Amino acid sequence: MTVSEAEGEVFAPASIAAQFVQARLEGVSVPGYPGGVLPQTMAQGYAVQDLAIDLWPDELVGWKVGLVPPQHQQRLGAERLAGCIFKTKVWQAGEAPTPFRAIAGGFTAVEAEFVIRLGRDAPAGKTGWTAEEAADYVGELLVGVEIAGSPLAVINQLGPPIVASDFGNNDGQILSTAIENWRDIAWEDMPAETFINGVSVGRGGAAAIPGSPLAALAFLLGHVAARGRPLKKGMLVTTGASTGIHDIAAGDKARVDFGPFGIVDCVAVPAR
Template identity: 55%
Template structure:
């Protein structure tokens, strides 16, 4: 179950700062408070921010944590929420516009996305990659919109990334890759272009441990947070070609080898209705 104990005031203030900046479409000059001491505290900020955000969670992005940046939890990855209002279908015939925070951080990431076709057992807190692969799920292609009001979010590290929705501001979802459990992940290849210039090449094998390891982490960490994954939820497994900075007005294209491509263009984040009154 979710931790229902009151959020410490300092952590609640961080959540409020990020939520207000996102709702207003504004950049932040600095982290809004004292950086949480560990990932557990970062997730408490994230949970408080999710509770304040006027939308529902439809999935989770997975990000990798470099060995030198991990804490006592031992987690080698982190989670951030994907909200319904920021989930967009790819357009096979044109570009999809997406929002980044002008003056903040903005990037695109090629993603292999799993959609659960059954609820995960609520009491199962630890998952192996093999167990994760056995849970019914559909594999799709996608592009994560990685954006935060805080320009230095990645430089400041995982505790900060977790605190601000995992540095996520949306997901553009493409078509299904059929029969994924029988595929060789070496054949899942992607390339990312910014304004027509190739900026990254990779695929599923670029993810440490592959798709199944990322899926297993999402299942386990979500369950331990009191948020076991449900049928229909999405898991964006991690950047398959790198994290590619993008500015307002620039275009991006991600080609997924034999599995189509996704075209996008960045625009500045706009305030939510009523955001001037506070979120």
């Protein structure tokens, strides 16, 4: 544990994890970071996340990958970060907008995602991967929408270790169609545009993900193996916010247009 000399408090991962999990289960916000002492490193953030995963009453079925902002990368020794996705927080998009919760007083956003479904188990002990090696483990490439969400309103402002500590700021995943013959399509030809309440708020696509979605998968394969949680066949990996991170509130409607690969509609509803 790390002592906060100014406050005389300690960094207590178990207490932090328990408070975040309870708030998420109840669908309520937290007034500030639980305990007041922030994780200072990515390792400390993931220590909280691992404890919270074990406390959460659901099956781990996938992971989200996000970018560490450039101004933090050298200090933290990380370019990307990981969060967890659970079975009951995965929804299949349909014709009607898919509802998802927005915790009042917390943080909620939508992200246009290119999602990989693993085609086979990854080796448990392999912690270094290239994008080319990662490609052999892709079963499907789908389009979808990540619901970024946390009981902590200022989670992104506090920095990547704090984001990592609360499920990587993930609160769900909407899946849509698979991209057929994706290996024969250039990343530049996989567009995405996000709209909130009919207004365009971001454009991009698979090519906007640094190094490609396969680079994000390569990071995650090594990262979770090092944590003793290697990827298994069927697991989902969201590869990055391809049009940006777009804040949303209860009552707002979002639409992500993936061009030839379809449209995903969803709507934020109050958390219960």
